[in-house]
Amino acid sequence: MPIENHEKARFLLHRALVEGISLEDRRWLDAHVGQCAECGRYADLSARTVRALDWFALELDPAAALRVENVVRSRAEEMRSAEAHAKRLWIGTAVAIFLTFTGSAVTWHTLAWLASQWNLPSRVWQIGFVAFWLLPSLMLALLPLFRRTLLGGHSDSKGQTI
Secondary structure (H helix, E strand, O other), rough: HHHHHHHHHHHHHHHHHOOOOOOOHHHHHHHHHHOHHHHHHHHHHHHHHHHHHOOOOOOOOHHHHHHHHHHHHHHHHHHHHHHHHHHHHHHHHHHHHHHHHHHHHHHHHHHHHHHHOOOOOOHHHHHHHHHHHHHHHHHHHHHHHHHHHHHHEEEEEOOOOO
């Protein structure tokens, strides 16, 4: 017998036990199970397993169910809040990048104009521009490295002074 028939029979057996199958599928399944000893044993074992599982009727503690529901609701709210926070963060990042590029362009043109008015060489005002834009960012980036020195004592991993 083709393997596809056995696979189809097992699939229909599973569906019949869970949600039911059409009359045409039921007829085909009954005919196949009647002819195929292997699928007949499988159907018998499946039916016996489902009946055995009925013996394990678990009663749910209402208080436990309420706790689980509260935890799930709380976690869902945390996820919604985190999603909203992430969206605000992306918008803020986009605005910061836009303002950085806009400010850089305006400052570049302003410094170029001032350099031409004061007859400064290009390298001088370009180095000044880089220092003007990079130095504050570099200082802020290095600030966490010198946190203990700046706080004046020992600090734990959360930045709180001990």
